[in-house]
Amino acid sequence: MSAPAIEFTGVSRWYGDTVSLADVSFTADAGVVGLLGHNGAGKSTTLKLCAGFSTPSTGTVRIYGDNPRRNPDVYRRVGIVPDHSPPWPFLTAREVVELSARLHKVPDYREAAARAIATVELEPAADRRVAGFSHGMRQRVKLAQAIAHEPDLLLLDEPLNGLDPTQREHVIALLIRLGEQGRTVVVSSHVLHEVERMAPRVLVLVNGHLVAEGSTAGIRQLISERPRRVLVTADNARALARELMSSAAVDAVRISDGAIEVETSEPSQLSRELPAAAGRTQSLLRLIRPVGDDLESVYTYLHDRARGQAR
Amino acid sequence: MILPVYRLTLRALLLQRRTIMLAVVVLAPVATSLIYALARPGGSDTVDFYSGIVQKLFVPAVAALVALVFGVSAFGDEREDGTILYLVATPQPRLELVVAKVAAAWTASLVLLVPSLVLSGLLGLGSAASLRLIGWPLVGVVLASLAYCAASSWLSLKTRRPVVIGVIYILLWEGSVATYAASAAKLSISAYGSAFVAHALPQSAPPVAGLVPSALVLAAVVVLAAWGAARSLARTELP
Amino acid sequence: MSSEARLVDTAFTTYQGPRAGRLAAIWSLAHWSALRALGARRGWKAKVIPISLTLLAFAPALVVLGLRAILGSGSVSRSVANAVPYSDYISTIAIVVLVFSVVITPELVCPDRRDRTLSLYFSTAIGRLDYVLGKIAAALMPLLLVTLAPVLLLYVGTVLFSVHPVGYLQANWLDLPRIIVSSLIVATFYGLVGLAISSLTSRRAFAVGGYLAFLAISTVMGGVLSHALNARYFRLLAVAAAPIRAGQGLFPKYSDPGNISPVVWGSTVVEVCVVAVIVLAVRYGRDEG
Numbered sequence: 136m137s138a139p140a141i142e143f144t145g146v147s148r149w150y151g152d153t154v155s156l157a158d159v160s161f162t163a164d165a166g167v168v169g170l171l172g173h174n175g176a177g178k179s180t181t182l183k184l185c186a187g188f189s190t191p192s193t194g195t196v197r198i199y200g201d202n203p204r205r206n207p208d209v210y211r212r213v214g215i216v217p218d219h220s221p222p223w224p225f226l227t228a229r230e231v232v233e234l235s236a237r238l239h240k241v242p243d244y245r246e247a248a249a250r251a252i253a254t255v256e257l258e259p260a261a262d263r264r265v266a267g268f269s270h271g272m273r274q275r276v277k278l279a280q281a282i283a284h285e286p287d288l289l290l291l292d293e294p295l296n297g298l299d300p301t302q303r304e305h306v307i308a309l310l311i312r313l314g315e316q317g318r319t320v321v322v323s324s325h326v327l328h329e330v331e332r333m334a335p336r337v338l339v340l341v342n343g344h345l346v347a348e349g350s351t352a353g354i355r356q357l358i359s360e361r362p363r364r365v366l367v368t369a370d371n372a373r374a375l376a377r378e379l380m381s382s383a384a385v386d387a388v389r390i391s392d393g394a395i396e397v398e399t400s401e402p403s404q405l406s407r408e409l410p411a412a413a414g415r416t417q418s419l420l421r422l423i424r425p426v427g428d429d430l431e432s433v434y435t436y437l438h439d440r441a442r443g444q445a446r
Numbered sequence: 447m448i449l450p451v452y453r454l455t456l457r458a459l460l461l462q463r464r465t466i467m468l469a470v471v472v473l474a475p476v477a478t479s480l481i482y483a484l485a486r487p488g489g490s491d492t493v494d495f496y497s498g499i500v501q502k503l504f505v506p507a508v509a510a511l512v513a514l515v516f517g518v519s520a521f522g523d524e525r526e527d528g529t530i531l532y533l534v535a536t537p538q539p540r541l542e543l544v545v546a547k548v549a550a551a552w553t554a555s556l557v558l559l560v561p562s563l564v565l566s567g568l569l570g571l572g573s574a575a576s577l578r579l580i581g582w583p584l585v586g587v588v589l590a591s592l593a594y595c596a597a598s599s600w601l602s603l604k605t606r607r608p609v610v611i612g613v614i615y616i617l618l619w620e621g622s623v624a625t626y627a628a629s630a631a632k633l634s635i636s637a638y639g640s641a642f643v644a645h646a647l648p649q650s651a652p653p654v655a656g657l658v659p660s661a662l663v664l665a666a667v668v669v670l671a672a673w674g675a676a677r678s679l680a681r682t683e684l685p
Numbered sequence: 686m687s688s689e690a691r692l693v694d695t696a697f698t699t700y701q702g703p704r705a706g707r708l709a710a711i712w713s714l715a716h717w718s719a720l721r722a723l724g725a726r727r728g729w730k731a732k733v734i735p736i737s738l739t740l741l742a743f744a745p746a747l748v749v750l751g752l753r754a755i756l757g758s759g760s761v762s763r764s765v766a767n768a769v770p771y772s773d774y775i776s777t778i779a780i781v782v783l784v785f786s787v788v789i790t791p792e793l794v795c796p797d798r799r800d801r802t803l804s805l806y807f808s809t810a811i812g813r814l815d816y817v818l819g820k821i822a823a824a825l826m827p828l829l830l831v832t833l834a835p836v837l838l839l840y841v842g843t844v845l846f847s848v849h850p851v852g853y854l855q856a857n858w859l860d861l862p863r864i865i866v867s868s869l870i871v872a873t874f875y876g877l878v879g880l881a882i883s884s885l886t887s888r889r890a891f892a893v894g895g896y897l898a899f900l901a902i903s904t905v906m907g908g909v910l911s912h913a914l915n916a917r918y919f920r921l922l923a924v925a926a927a928p929i930r931a932g933q934g935l936f937p938k939y940s941d942p943g944n945i946s947p948v949v950w951g952s953t954v955v956e957v958c959v960v961a962v963i964v965l966a967v968r969y970g971r972d973e974g
């Protein structure tokens with residue numbers, strides 16, 4: 136079996152007194168992987184270690200079974216979009232992408248660059264200097280230089296920053312497509328719903344610790360003790376709320392604007408008891424919808440729990 | 447695959463406003479020679495004047511500073527701007543990247559230094575100008591500036607204050623300590639460059655070594671510095 | 686309702702208290718810039734160089750006064766007192782003053798340009814002129830610490846060690862304004878030139894290199910030309926020496942080694958300072974952050 140695209144084994148990285156990453160182990164292979172975390176959680180450090188721009192203080196980082204700091208040949212299969220660091224301002228977009236393709240030893244680098252520029256829809260500006268580009272355009276140049284040599288592993292640090300909504304849609308679609316082609320795409324982002332859309336698998340970092348990994352749904356399942364909230368709209372709301380309070384499945388009930396928000400640790404039990412309660416109070420149920428089941432709520436919960444603030 | 451990186455670096459180095467400041471520095475010996483050519487009294491020793499310009503001003507100060515600044519900028523600017531990531535994240539051998547960078551810094555230095563030295567020679571020497579009197583100092587400057595470029599490229603990957611350390615080395619060690627203590631001159635790049643100058647011009651002190659040993663020492667400095675820079679490039683923390 | 690409880694309104698409000706005015710703003714900028722350049726609130730590495738250079742600047746005064754304290758008031762002690770005359774003090778520690786200014790002045794302006802905080806300054810009550818004045822004051826304060834303070838210490842010590850302090854003061858009171866003015870000339874010159882060169886680049890390293898190149902290359906040019914053409918006025922190209930020679934000229938017993946009048950040195954100082962001010966005006970007069 137061939138080595139995984141990324142393999143972190145007990146990786147820690149500290150700078151002076153500051154621990155940036157603490158004992159992180161994971162592997163990543165084909166598909167899009169979302170890297171989630173607040174500022175300073177260790178996302179950029181993780182990507183820097185993957186890219187071989189930094190050496191772990193302890194532990195090992197392997198890219199396709201190799202240490203990228205020792206063996207630069209690995210970079211043939213890797214494309215990188217750094218967060219800061221726009222490319223050389225005095226070059227045109229085309230020159231940047233052609234240079235990257237050439238340095239990655241692509242035989243027909245002109246053709247490859249033209250293809251990458253077309254993919255990020257930068258053709259009209261391709262022969263203008265990067266110095267005059269907007270933030271969004273620079274982001275797209277960075278993306279083009281990273282995909283020109285058709286890498287198997289793509290590392291992207293906040294690639295959606297500075298893009299307008301249409302461009303975001305476009306980049307998300309592109310990354311999903313690359314993931315589906317069997318490439319490994321690691322994306323860090325703050326914008327959770329976008330990560331949720333493109334990454335079937337996420338790694339959640341809090342204060343340098345890896346606190347969860349897996350599919351969003353899988354992570355949700357694992358956090359069984361996490362209270363869930365359900366929004367219920369019914370005709371006889373107050374009576375229904377009173378009735379629900381007597382149920383053991385219900386932790387708390389809140390009424391606002393005629394809607395009931397029910398908090399429960401036993402969602403399946405609640406799903407059985409809710410119609411019965413409605414029948415007893417002769418309330419007509421109009422809407423039942425889970426609240427906070429998205430990645431954002433899961434992330435907030437994990438983050439608070441890791442910091443010892445969760446219930 | 448050195449060529450694209452070489453061309454990129456040369457373009458970056460020569461496009462900076464800093465290059466204009468360095469052009470002012472290389473104009474200093476030319477201006478000095480021009481003033482001398484215009485004001486010199488009849489029968490004055492032009493070779494003595496030119497020798498002073500080359501040995502006191504050109505080799506130890508002008509050439510050293512220009513090569514230091516270009517050598518440091520070759521990697522230093524890319525490190526500060528973060529563009530170095532786009533070079534490091536490629537399958538290019540690290541030593542090749544270093545060679546391309548040093549070669550570009552050397553070329554940029556020579557673009558400024560060679561015309562300056564030749565002009566200073568023609569103006570300062572007047573009718574005494576000869577291929578021998580200008581050629582040997584030129585060889586010294588060309589070799590010494592390569593050694594300075596390589597050493598300062600290594601310095602720029604090793605420390606956060608390469609220019610300050612380089613300037614202290616050039617002015618305090620080479621310019622001050624090594625001129626008083628002969629043994630200190632053995633650790634001075636400019637002293638080995640001056641050995642070539644001594645082949646054509648009268649010297650105040652005997653050269654630190656002969657031509658061949660000097661060339662070998664300068665070559666050793668280049669090889670060691672390039673190897674050290676390639677090692678540092680693979681180990682240093684990038685932005 | 687409990688009278689012991691209170692709610693604090695932490696919402697944004699505009700400042701309503703008294704305002705200290707423009708001078709206070711300039712002073713605050715100067716004060717903090719100077720302390721920062723000297724290494725305040727930074728790691729020990731940033732403090733080592735300024736502190737050791739300051740100690741070196743005080744060393745001759747401390748040695749002379751220390752020896753006088755040990756030797757008492759004999760004739761040997763009096764000759765020790767004359768070993769470093771006030772007029773020669775700064776030229777004795779010239780290299781220290783030079784290195785000190787090369788270390789301090791780029792620190793005052795380069796980081797503001799590099800970190801793009803200039804526009805932030807100009808969006809507050811501090812205008813472009815205030816900024817430049819503040820930075821000049823910030824350069825002067827540390828430079829006076831290594832030029833004026835040691836000579837003043839030597840003067841005060843000499844007064845205290847003399848047999849008749851009041852008599853010494855009566856005979857030598859004029860030295861006091863001479864000391865102050867010559868130190869001010871040196872500090873102003875190195876401060877202005879350092880700031881002007883540093884204002885040309887956002888990278889501290891190149892300011893340091895450029896400043897040293899300017900002083901070293903001009904000095905070598907002056908030496909080579911005055912020797913080759915046997916024309917003493919080419920010595921004036923050695924701009925690094927100009928403020929020191931001009932300051933020394935204020936003392937009656939001083940004679941210039943190159944036989945150039947202190948007035949000529951003084952005019953060189955003025956010319957270079959004017960150029961420096963023009964450079965500063967150009968670099969900070971325009972709208973660029």
